[in-house]
Amino acid sequence: MAGDGSLHERKPEDTHTVPIGEEPRYGFPRKLWRAVERRRPPGLGATKAWRSPLRGPWLTSVFGAVLLAALPLVIITGLLDFIAYGPQFGQAFPGNVGWLHLPYFDWPTRPSWLFRLTQGLHVGLGLVVIPVVVAKLWSVVPKLFSWPPARSIAEIVERLSLLLLVGGILFEIATGVLNIQYDYLFGFSFYTAHYYGAWVFTAAFVVHVTLKLPKMVRALRSRSLRAELRTSRADTRPEPPDESGLVATAPRKPTLSRRGALGLVAGGSAFVAVLTAGQTVGGFTRWAAFLLPRGRSYGSGPTDFQINRTAKAAAITVAQTGPGWRLSLLGGPRPVQVDRASLAALPQRTAELPLACVEGWSSTQTWSGVPLRDLAALAGVPAPVTAVVRSVERFGAFNRATLQGNQVLDPDALLALRVNGADLSPDHGFPARIIVPALPGVHCTKWVGSIEFRAV
Ligand SMILES: Nc1nc2c(c(=O)[nH]1)N[C@H]1C(S)=C(S)[C@@H](COP(=O)(O)O)O[C@H]1N2
Numbered sequence: 001m002a003g004d005g006s007l008h009e010r011k012p013e014d015t016h017t018v019p020i021g022e023e024p025r026y027g028f029p030r031k032l033w034r035a036v037e038r039r040r041p042p043g044l045g046a047t048k049a050w051r052s053p054l055r056g057p058w059l060t061s062v063f064g065a066v067l068l069a070a071l072p073l074v075i076i077t078g079l080l081d082f083i084a085y086g087p088q089f090g091q092a093f094p095g096n097v098g099w100l101h102l103p104y105f106d107w108p109t110r111p112s113w114l115f116r117l118t119q120g121l122h123v124g125l126g127l128v129v130i131p132v133v134v135a136k137l138w139s140v141v142p143k144l145f146s147w148p149p150a151r152s153i154a155e156i157v158e159r160l161s162l163l164l165l166v167g168g169i170l171f172e173i174a175t176g177v178l179n180i181q182y183d184y185l186f187g188f189s190f191y192t193a194h195y196y197g198a199w200v201f202t203a204a205f206v207v208h209v210t211l212k213l214p215k216m217v218r219a220l221r222s223r224s225l226r227a228e229l230r231t232s233r234a235d236t237r238p239e240p241p242d243e244s245g246l247v248a249t250a251p252r253k254p255t256l257s258r259r260g261a262l263g264l265v266a267g268g269s270a271f272v273a274v275l276t277a278g279q280t281v282g283g284f285t286r287w288a289a290f291l292l293p294r295g296r297s298y299g300s301g302p303t304d305f306q307i308n309r310t311a312k313a314a315a316i317t318v319a320q321t322g323p324g325w326r327l328s329l330l331g332g333p334r335p336v337q338v339d340r341a342s343l344a345a346l347p348q349r350t351a352e353l354p355l356a357c358v359e360g361w362s363s364t365q366t367w368s369g370v371p372l373r374d375l376a377a378l379a380g381v382p383a384p385v386t387a388v389v390r391s392v393e394r395f396g397a398f399n400r401a402t403l404q405g406n407q408v409l410d411p412d413a414l415l416a417l418r419v420n421g422a423d424l425s426p427d428h429g430f431p432a433r434i435i436v437p438a439l440p441g442v443h444c445t446k447w448v449g450s451i452e453f454r455a456v
């Protein structure tokens, strides 16, 4: 440092001295980044704002470890949900993703709560980690503004990956939250953005973990979590200064212990968890589920559970669903038409099945109706490979769905006429709706008008 006049012209506490430490391996010539350092733009590299005595590699690594455990689950369940939608039928969003997908497979019907689990984990965990993401960003904020921006090729790669990582996660949070809040207001563009954003984020995440894992492990070992949880604010000392650039060079007195900081973040996550759980757990917790708009509109009596889109909103008329209603069974030698009384006269099956919406809520009810495989046999297609279900709903994005063969042939795959011992209400799909184990809610078509079974 001696001989470098520029550094001496500033008081050390005015700068976020990127700790010089060792020269980076394969670094740019020292002269070069010194020159860059001297041209520090105002606002970058200044430490005055970053004086928390809590910042340091250990605290950052604790948040990092939590995210390292949680985010892969969020990523995998998100990609699985895409598969659950039936991309092979072009009914996942976005439709054509080229090679950017997990290998396609037929989404199973068992366990019946499979989609409820993947969808619930994706949305629920995705929301719960938000406070941890914010905390992690807070803990590394001096690094994001450090100067010089990079001292080696490796650091350039790292900084670029950071840009995609931080930008990626904020983008996924924003589009994800908008998805579950305003699904129907904005249409599908959010899904497309969310899907491609997820891959950008995932790539950056993998690079980041690869680069940082050894540092994280070392930092986690540098202090004992137990000891930290017993340390009061008065006894809180900064982590020892090191090359990480995270520890404040001029720390102020602690206003919070590390225990307090961890508690604050954990409390934030728990709060989000309570707000989120209501949509799925149901019962009295439902009042708290205000992150989910549709989680709060429901029917009455036996049909008292979430209504996604009301009959009125879907412009369903009595002419369409009244006594004149007929179900058309297509795909066989000739079309078969049945009225509701004839359907009710067929052998009925009852099953307790969840309805799980991509918006994050789910609700388990007792459904009864005619097994879809009996209807396939009635249509003259006893071993269908797919079935296309169409609603009498004329407009709207969810008035049809294609089901896989296994989703038709599962014994509990129903054209439901009743729920919880009562006829379906108009809002829940009267005269008949689809309900299939582990099928995403969006494909549980309401106000069914026809089912076309296909043998090939
Ligand atoms: N015809 C039709 N069926 C539909 C929909 C729709 O908009 N139109 N919404 C779907 C969605 S997204 C879900 S989550 C479920 C919700 O069913 P519910 O309103 O009975 O709870 O219905 C599905 N069936």
Ligand SMILES: [Mo]
Pocket: 308, 356, 357, 358, 359, 441, 442
């Ligand atoms: Mo849904």
